[in-house]
Amino acid sequence: MSIQWYPGHMAKARREVKENLNLVDFVIELVDARAPFSSQNPMLQEEIQDKPKLVVMMKKDLADPEVTKEWIDYFDTQFSHAIAIDVNKPKDIQQIAEVSREITRAKLEKQRAKGINPRNPRAMIVGIPNVGKSSLINRLAHKKKAETGDKPGVTKKQQWIKVKNEFELLDTPGILWPKFEDEETGFRLASIGTIKDQILPQDEVAIYILNHLRDSYPELLEGRFGFSSFDDVVEAFDMIGRKRGALESGGVVDYEKVAEIIIQDLRSNRIGRISFERP
């Protein structure tokens, strides 16, 4: 995870995805259910053109279920099929094969009508770093451990994974960059752990999270930290620091430590199910 995206990397990633897109009939785009807009790649649609797309919102177990429902409706109005999954739920994984059948049905029927015996449709997974691409590929392939490619000197042959006899999946995912649109997008991506911790100041990320909890999830703020509102963020840091023993010698609150506590509590799902954006 946490690739630093420079123009050269971006051009190379785009080229690689484009080459593989030529091999497939439809695309499975992974986004993070907690921030489905910010975690989309801004250029993917351009490359996909009119190929059918299935949007899979990963990590639904970490997102606010009400908001996830809104996103599914939203993507449906955008002519994309969308589902939300928890990669550890076999039932959710099963859903991918079912929706894929719907997506490719029309094309297969057309081919059959022409007397062609169609081959299995082919798909590839595309998404930003850390969104869950390898986890999903491994589940679809019934593998327990991630396979490591890229051994120096070994050319990795592309392989197709047969998924429930519904479609064939390219075993290597396409990795593209997230949006870098504005500060708000950056904070959302930092909160869900998509961008390198060094990129944005951790105290600012923690403040962003606290403000979001106060404004949208006061009951979760209360449940985890013991207060549901605050006027001044320093006061909030002080309360958390005292409660959690993040103190320097002399009993002064260690703000850096508090920022770390807030971020880690969020990412390890100890605060509750939180979404960072609505459609």
Ligand SMILES: Nc1nc2c(ncn2[C@@H]2O[C@H](COP(=O)(O)OP(=O)(O)OP(=O)(O)O)[C@@H](O)[C@H]2O)c(=O)[nH]1
């Ligand atoms: N809670 C939860 N965690 C998930 C889910 N899917 C993936 N993860 C976790 O997200 C992290 C990243 O998953 P990966 O499969 O490595 O993501 P990736 O997109 O292949 O990452 P890169 O190799 O960096 O591009 C891992 O810790 C996974 O366990 C999910 O549905 N729910």
